[in-house]
Amino acid sequence: MHPTRRTILAGAALALASAVIPQAMAAKPLVIGFSQVGAESEWRTANTASIKDSAKKEGVTLKFADAQQRQENQVKAIRSFIAQRVDLIAFSPVVESGWDTVLREAKAAKIPVILTDRSVNVSDPSLYATLIGSDFVEEGRKAGRWLLDYAKKNGDKPLNIVELQGTVGSAPAIDRKAGFEEIIKANPKLKVVRTQTGDFTRTKGKEVMEAFLKSMGKSINVLYAHNDDMAIGAIQAIEEAGLKPGKDIIIVSIDGVKGAFQAMIAGKLNVTVECSPLLGPQLMEAARKVVEGKPVDKRIVVNESVFPADVAAKELPNRKY
Numbered sequence: 001m002h003p004t005r006r007t008i009l010a011g012a013a014l015a016l017a018s019a020v021i022p023q024a025m026a027a028k029p030l031v032i033g034f035s036q037v038g039a040e041s042e043w044r045t046a047n048t049a050s051i052k053d054s055a056k057k058e059g060v061t062l063k064f065a066d067a068q069q070r071q072e073n074q075v076k077a078i079r080s081f082i083a084q085r086v087d088l089i090a091f092s093p094v095v096e097s098g099w100d101t102v103l104r105e106a107k108a109a110k111i112p113v114i115l116t117d118r119s120v121n122v123s124d125p126s127l128y129a130t131l132i133g134s135d136f137v138e139e140g141r142k143a144g145r146w147l148l149d150y151a152k153k154n155g156d157k158p159l160n161i162v163e164l165q166g167t168v169g170s171a172p173a174i175d176r177k178a179g180f181e182e183i184i185k186a187n188p189k190l191k192v193v194r195t196q197t198g199d200f201t202r203t204k205g206k207e208v209m210e211a212f213l214k215s216m217g218k219s220i221n222v223l224y225a226h227n228d229d230m231a232i233g234a235i236q237a238i239e240e241a242g243l244k245p246g247k248d249i250i251i252v253s254i255d256g257v258k259g260a261f262q263a264m265i266a267g268k269l270n271v272t273v274e275c276s277p278l279l280g281p282q283l284m285e286a287a288r289k290v291v292e293g294k295p296v297d298k299r300i301v302v303n304e305s306v307f308p309a310d311v312a313a314k315e316l317p318n319r320k321y
């Protein structure tokens with residue numbers, strides 16, 4: 001071949017290669033390993049859907065593992081994501097403690113970690129890039145403020161409160177309890193007389209409420225449930241005991257799922273504090289930044305409200321979960 005022609009051809013091949021390679025690199029899908037807590041509540045189902053939908057929309061390959069509310073399953077899933085060399089690991093930790101070892105393994109493998117929804121207690125904060133989720137202490141405070149206000153408007157009578165806690169050792173159970181207590185102690189007539197875990201599920205919520213009713217009967221004035229599902233389970237128990245939920249027993253809960261709006265419209269639940277499960281879009285955005293080495297805030301908080309029963313009918317059509 002003529003030398004000039006050869007140069008031109010080689011040049012063209014080079015130009016083609018340099019045009020094609022960066023594009024091919026950019027098109028390589030981000031691979032995220034995600035370990036979900038389980039499917040314990042309406043909130044969780046909506047959270048899973050949000051994460052899966054956003055991954056699809058963003059062209060992210062999502063390796064999804066359901067831990068069925070067990071920490072050992074999450075540890076196993078994280079180790080398997082490390083072995084598969086995913087680009088990033090995200091997970092919603094079922095409980096706060098016991099994560100140091102496995103997160104150190106991820107760090108040693110140079111795989112960044114993002115926490116969604118729930119926080120962890122680790123000695124080294126560099127073990128995760130960011131936590132995307134709600135402020136659970138503030139949610140507990142919002143529930144407490146609603147009740148303080150209710151007590152004031154209702155003649156400031158003494159109120160016996162029973163509390164259904166979330167999963168033992170989980171961030172939302174610890175924080176929602178603390179935030180609520182911090183606020184209600186301003187009124188000494190408000191007393192938590194029983195408190196027990198209902199593990200964030202309807203079945204357990206119902207079971208524990210039955211036990212509360214057996215031991216306390218009509219002396220229960222208020223139920224504070226750490227999530228709507230437990231409140232909905234408890235509503236059944238209250239009705240089966242011949243009492244009127246929302247009237248004989250005032251019910252305050254957290255999440256703001258559709259089931260809670262329906263219960264409010266039926267007059268069986270008094271208020272729900274919103275906790276948005278729609279974290280998918282924020283997770284995908286943060287994951288991309290972290291993998292590209294761009295800075296992200298260590299704490300990304302979700303915007304939320306409080307919905308009393310009198311706005312339920314108007315709000316229900318706007319609810320996405």
Ligand code: GYE
Binds near residue numbers: 040117118172226275
């Ligand atoms: O409130 C509850 C779910 O971690 C915020 O977990 C989440 C909680 C949510 O099971 O319904």
